[in-house]
Amino acid sequence: MLDINQFDQINPPARLLMGPGPINADPRVLRAMAAQLVGQYDPSMTGYMNEVMALYRALFRTANRWTMLVDGTSRAGIEAILVSAIRPGDRVLVPVFGRFGHLLCEIARRCRAEVHSIEVPWGQVFEPQAIEDAIKRVKPRLLLTVQGDTSTGQLQPLAELGEICRRHDVLFYTDATASFGGNALETDAWGLDAVSAGLQKCLGGPSGSAPITLSEKLEAVIRRRQHVEEGIRTEAHQDGEDERIASNYFDLGMVMDYWGPERLNHHTEATSMLFAARECARLILQEGLDNTIARHALHGAALLRGVQGLGLDTFGDPDHKMNNVLCVRIPEGIPGEPVRGLLLNDFGIEIGTSFGPLQGKIWRIGTMGYNARKDCVLQTLTALEAVLRRLGFRAPEGGGAQAAWDYYDQQAADAS
Amino acid sequence: MLDINQFDQINPPARLLMGPGPINADPRVLRAMAAQLVGQYDPSMTGYMNEVMALYRALFRTANRWTMLVDGTSRAGIEAILVSAIRPGDRVLVPVFGRFGHLLCEIARRCRAEVHSIEVPWGQVFEPQAIEDAIKRVKPRLLLTVQGDTSTGQLQPLAELGEICRRHDVLFYTDATASFGGNALETDAWGLDAVSAGLQKCLGGPSGSAPITLSEKLEAVIRRRQHVEEGIRTEAHQDGEDERIASNYFDLGMVMDYWGPERLNHHTEATSMLFAARECARLILQEGLDNTIARHALHGAALLRGVQGLGLDTFGDPDHKMNNVLCVRIPEGIPGEPVRGLLLNDFGIEIGTSFGPLQGKIWRIGTMGYNARKDCVLQTLTALEAVLRRLGFRAPEGGGAQAAWDYYDQQAADAS
Numbered sequence: 001m002l003d004i005n006q007f008d009q010i011n012p013p014a015r016l017l018m019g020p021g022p023i024n025a026d027p028r029v030l031r032a033m034a035a036q037l038v039g040q041y042d043p044s045m046t047g048y049m050n051e052v053m054a055l056y057r058a059l060f061r062t063a064n065r066w067t068m069l070v071d072g073t074s075r076a077g078i079e080a081i082l083v084s085a086i087r088p089g090d091r092v093l094v095p096v097f098g099r100f101g102h103l104l105c106e107i108a109r110r111c112r113a114e115v116h117s118i119e120v121p122w123g124q125v126f127e128p129q130a131i132e133d134a135i136k137r138v139k140p141r142l143l144l145t146v147q148g149d150t151s152t153g154q155l156q157p158l159a160e161l162g163e164i165c166r167r168h169d170v171l172f173y174t175d176a177t178a179s180f181g182g183n184a185l186e187t188d189a190w191g192l193d194a195v196s197a198g199l200q201k202c203l204g205g206p207s208g209s210a211p212i213t214l215s216e217k218l219e220a221v222i223r224r225r226q227h228v229e230e231g232i233r234t235e236a237h238q239d240g241e242d243e244r245i246a247s248n249y250f251d252l253g254m255v256m257d258y259w260g261p262e263r264l265n266h267h268t269e270a271t272s273m274l275f276a277a278r279e280c281a282r283l284i285l286q287e288g289l290d291n292t293i294a295r296h297a298l299h300g301a302a303l304l305r306g307v308q309g310l311g312l313d314t315f316g317d318p319d320h321k322m323n324n325v326l327c328v329r330i331p332e333g334i335p336g337e338p339v340r341g342l343l344l345n346d347f348g349i350e351i352g353t354s355f356g357p358l359q360g361k362i363w364r365i366g367t368m369g370y371n372a373r374k375d376c377v378l379q380t381l382t383a384l385e386a387v388l389r390r391l392g393f394r395a396p397e398g399g400g401a402q403a404a405w406d407y408y409d410q411q412a413a414d415a416s
Numbered sequence: 417m418l419d420i421n422q423f424d425q426i427n428p429p430a431r432l433l434m435g436p437g438p439i440n441a442d443p444r445v446l447r448a449m450a451a452q453l454v455g456q457y458d459p460s461m462t463g464y465m466n467e468v469m470a471l472y473r474a475l476f477r478t479a480n481r482w483t484m485l486v487d488g489t490s491r492a493g494i495e496a497i498l499v500s501a502i503r504p505g506d507r508v509l510v511p512v513f514g515r516f517g518h519l520l521c522e523i524a525r526r527c528r529a530e531v532h533s534i535e536v537p538w539g540q541v542f543e544p545q546a547i548e549d550a551i552k553r554v555k556p557r558l559l560l561t562v563q564g565d566t567s568t569g570q571l572q573p574l575a576e577l578g579e580i581c582r583r584h585d586v587l588f589y590t591d592a593t594a595s596f597g598g599n600a601l602e603t604d605a606w607g608l609d610a611v612s613a614g615l616q617k618c619l620g621g622p623s624g625s626a627p628i629t630l631s632e633k634l635e636a637v638i639r640r641r642q643h644v645e646e647g648i649r650t651e652a653h654q655d656g657e658d659e660r661i662a663s664n665y666f667d668l669g670m671v672m673d674y675w676g677p678e679r680l681n682h683h684t685e686a687t688s689m690l691f692a693a694r695e696c697a698r699l700i701l702q703e704g705l706d707n708t709i710a711r712h713a714l715h716g717a718a719l720l721r722g723v724q725g726l727g728l729d730t731f732g733d734p735d736h737k738m739n740n741v742l743c744v745r746i747p748e749g750i751p752g753e754p755v756r757g758l759l760l761n762d763f764g765i766e767i768g769t770s771f772g773p774l775q776g777k778i779w780r781i782g783t784m785g786y787n788a789r790k791d792c793v794l795q796t797l798t799a800l801e802a803v804l805r806r807l808g809f810r811a812p813e814g815g816g817a818q819a820a821w822d823y824y825d826q827q828a829a830d831a832s
Contacts (some may be wrong), residue, residue: 002470002471002473002474002701004474004698004701004702007467007471007694007698007701009444009448009695009698010448010451010464010691010694010695011451012451012452012453012454012458012460012461012464013454013458013460014452015452015453015454015455015458017453017454017455019455021684022453022455022456022684022687023453024452024453025452025453025688027452028425030449030450030451030452030688031450032425032426033446033449033450033688034446034447034449034450035426035427035428035446036428036430036431036440036441036443036446037428037431037433037438037439037440037441037616037622038428038429038431038433038766039431039433039435039438039766040438040623042428042429042431042760042766044428044429045428048426048428051423054418055418055423057418058418058420071488071489071492071623071624072487072488072492072665072683072686073487073665073683073684073685073686074683074684075664075665075682075683075684076487076488076492076665076683079663079664079665083663102645102646103645103664105646106645106646106664107664107665109660110660110661110662110663110664110667111662112662198684200453200684206453206686206687206688206689207456207487207683207684207685207686207687208487208624208686208687208688208689229518229519229522230518230521230522244525244526245526246526246527246528246662247495247499247526247663247666248491248495248519248522248523248526249488249489249491249492249495249523249666250663250665251526265771266491267488267489267490267491267492267623268437268438268489268490268491268614268616268623269489269623270488270489270622270623270624270689271438271622271623271624272441272446272449272622272624272688272689272692273622273624273686273688273689275426276688278423278426279425279426282420282423282425285418285420285423286420344458350454350455350458355681
């Protein structure tokens with residue numbers, strides 16, 4: 001028998017979240033979520049939905065009409081695009097450079113795609129030529145890419161891939177969950193047909209809402225699979241010629257009809273998460289998207305200097321490092337998990353562990369969203385130095401924070 | 417070019433949401449959502465996840481281990497259960513008595529089920545015998561039911577169906593989205609193998625999180641479709657013998673592994689929505705679930721008396737009315753939408769329109785969750801009376817609120 005008096009109100013411990021995400025939400029985003037609800041067809045609600053579309057068009061740097069939210073975590077955004085775009089039997093090509101490339105393969109297989117992948121060792125990214133060669137060989141209908149893979153901290157250059165896809169008549173998707181808002185992403189200029197993201201990384205919000213954008217070309221692909229459900233369909237509604245999408249919740253044709261002027265009932269929009277998504281975008285656009293990206297670059301570089309100042313090595317190709325995630329090699333003789341444990345329990349600071357081939361070999365430290373700040377970087381470095389010393393690693397005294405601090409001062413001097 | 421200064425902070429108009437849901441969230445739930453985030457494997461976070469499981473076991477009246485949240489709206493909870501339980505080609509039986517029965521058929525078809533349905537006219541429910549007859553004829557693997565269908569305000573009795581399903585070796589699911597917390601639901605006593613719900617109806621929270629519970633029998637069905645994704649799988653992980661689930665996001669085997677002791681990474685739990693879900697359950701269990709259901713019955717009955725006092729007819733079988741939704745026939749000569757418009761714009765009160773065969777024929781008025789309160793009922797009735805009078809309907813003067821008030825007084829007298 002459950003004793004309800006054992007359950008107090010929500011009161012999480014204070015944490016500075018410096019892992020690969022989720023990170024601390026901007027307090028203004030949390031306050032936006034505390035707003036009272038309105039009905040799903042209230043003019044104020046549909047007004048907010050339209051504003052969300054406009055705000056995310058600016059963030060995605062696109063004119064795409066269909067720029068909206070999928071109600072679920074970033075993985076829901078990925079699956080909604082894949083299951084809506086991929087017809088069973090379609091060939092897809094996935095360049096895999098970390099865990100989230102494997103995830104795209106996994107989801108595509110569940111969409112009954114014929115999945116072809118190419119791989120580079122973890123810590124590297126692909127040359128455009130390698131991707132074009134694979135496209136020529138595989139002749140896929142879709143190219144599925146990850147922009148920033150937090151498992152390796154690497155950022156795949158995408159700028160040249162759209163032109164390659166256009167030449168070979170391939171639909172071009174990227175999962176920008178971990179990179180969006182902290183690294184450049186130009187949906188239209190780079191020729192992307194679909195992008196999905198999440199709030200819990202550089203956007204400074206909680207997990208649970210997935211902004212997406214779809215090109216006209218992808219819209220047409222989805223419309224050919226159109227199906228309006230019984231109970232709300234009328235004689236004016238006709239089914240498309242291609243096979244129906246194998247999900248109702250993720251049927252982006254239905255999601256478009258809900259976000260579009262017909263406002264055809266589908267799910268009940270997750271209002272509080274929409275409020276959060278709107279505030280995340282609004283705050284970045286107030287700062288200026290280029291400024292937000294530059295802020296991520298600054299604090300990511302300062303963290304790198306600090307980690308190097310501690311005498312630690314980093315992992316991965318430094319030329320293709322994400323601004324917002326740094327992979328740090330666990331030094332020989334130092335146990336990785338106890339370092340994370342002392343940081344969390346005695347300093348309230350969380351850094352990330354790692355997956356698959358890198359398990360036990362690296363830590364992952366994030367500087368993103370609300371936590372892409374000088375105080376977060378300096379606190380993390382001083383705490384990490386103290387913990388390493390406590391466990392017997394001889395770091396140059398004060399080397400971490402001082403090196404980062406020097407970098408900040410130098411950048412400020414250069415800018416003035 | 418978007419001018420960000422045009423976008424102010426979230427500031428929705430004050431609304432009293434008396435439709436079929438979503439309704440106003442309990443302010444304590446909104447405050448819970450404003451709590452700062454913690455990491456997804458932080459001991460406090462996994463502790464909250466375990467607490468959510470315990471709290472929802474009490475709400476679902478079940479000992480089921482796998483009682484947890486799907487990160488999406490209530491429709492996501494439905495689809496997660498259906499796509500995980502239904503193998504392509506499986507026969508399912510759906511008794512349809514409103515729009516949401518059609519939705520179950522629709523989702524089941526997308527899971528490539530062989531879908532059989534039986535129907536009663538909107539406004540009625542099924543006798544258990546009719547369902548057993550259909551089970552004998554169809555021999556389904558699953559029976560998919562809706563407990564409360566807001567499109568008709570009807571509540572399907574489920575208590576006898578579990579025994580029928582057991583006799584015929586049928587898995588028994590119900591969609592309790594609209595009824596859960598406001599009407600009795602006994603998962604174990606009624607022999608349910610799976611139930612899904614949402615926060616935005618009687619639980620008094622926002623849309624965006626779907627509590628579900630799964631029996632051991634259903635767990636075994638799902639485990640036979642087990643698949644651990646590459647990037648996190650180890651040699652200890654083996655695939656099941658049945659066809660892999662056609663969704664990654666909704667693969668409840670993976671969701672169990674994330675909520676279970678292995679804590680295998682899947683999605684990043686939507687922390688703020690989990691905080692909301694926990695607070696919704698905690699508040700109901702503080703009140704006492706039976707008391708919460710009785711409160712819904714009281715205010716639903718008072719609204720009914722008030723509507724009758726206004727000289728309006730109701731729709732549907734009164735013996736099977738949901739406690740929390742009342743379908744009111746739009747009186748002849750009175751235009752339905754202008755009534756809703758005046759209520760919303762001049763009184764800030766929202767009542768619901770309707771779907772399909774009932775479109776333009778009924779309004780739907782809800783009394784649920786935080787809004788299952790005397791003041792909400794009386795305000796709605798006085799406003800409705802004023803609006804009807806303004807549009808030329810001759811209601812007995814003061815008849816609505818007075819009749820409801822009399823009912824409240826009588827109930828209070830009877831109780832004392």
